[in-house]
Amino acid sequence: MIKQEALLEYANVYGNWYGVPRQLVKQALNNGQDTIIKVDIQGAANIKKIVPQAVFIFLMPPSIEELGIRLKKRHSESSFDLKVRMQTATEEIKQLSLFDYVVYSQRGELGRAVADIMAIITAEKCRVTPREVNLE
Numbered sequence: 001m002i003k004q005e006a007l008l009e010y011a012n013v014y015g016n017w018y019g020v021p022r023q024l025v026k027q028a029l030n031n032g033q034d035t036i037i038k039v040d041i042q043g044a045a046n047i048k049k050i051v052p053q054a055v056f057i058f059l060m061p062p063s064i065e066e067l068g069i070r071l072k073k074r075h076s077e078s079s080f081d082l083k084v085r086m087q088t089a090t091e092e093i094k095q096l097s098l099f100d101y102v103v104y105s106q107r108g109e110l111g112r113a114v115a116d117i118m119a120i121i122t123a124e125k126c127r128v129t130p131r132e133v134n135l136e
Contacts, residue, residue: 008135009039009046014081018043026135034121041092048098053131055124057117058099062106064090070107 001007001019010019020037028035039047044056061067067089071082096102103116124131 008037008050009043011040011042011046013040013042014084020047022135029133029135036117041095041098045095045098051133051135053133055101055120055131056099057101057103057120058096059113060093060096060102060104061089062104064093066107 001021002010006022007019008022008025010017012018018039020039020043025035025037037043037047047054048056061070064086068082068086071077071085077085101120103113103120105113
């Protein structure tokens with residue numbers, strides 16, 4: 001897909017390759033559907049270059065300490081990988097100005113984060129001059 005330029009963006013994150021299929025996003029937008037793409041900072045920056053009129057939401061833990069607690073509870077990373085993830089998160093938070101909105105993900109309040117994202121979508125649809133997101 002990389003060679004065929006079939007990805008909107010792609011990156012190697014923590015040793016794994018991730019990508020966003022361009023055609024799926026284009027098709028959804030052409031059908032008038034809201035499209036949510038989950039990417040890291042690097043991916044958001046790449047997409048912003050390609051589709052600057054898109055809406056960017058940063059999902060943030062209440063604190064870096066809380067993020068560490070959540071990651072430790074998952075037991076999905078080695079102590080070295082956990083340290084790398086925490087350092088990366090600290091650096092990523094410094095890129096907040098790249099985004100249009102921030103939503104805080106409080107422990108036990110997933111519904112609130114979802115409601116905040118839905119409110120952003122609603123607010124964007126109520127703009128006097130709507131954003132036109134086109135993907136060529």
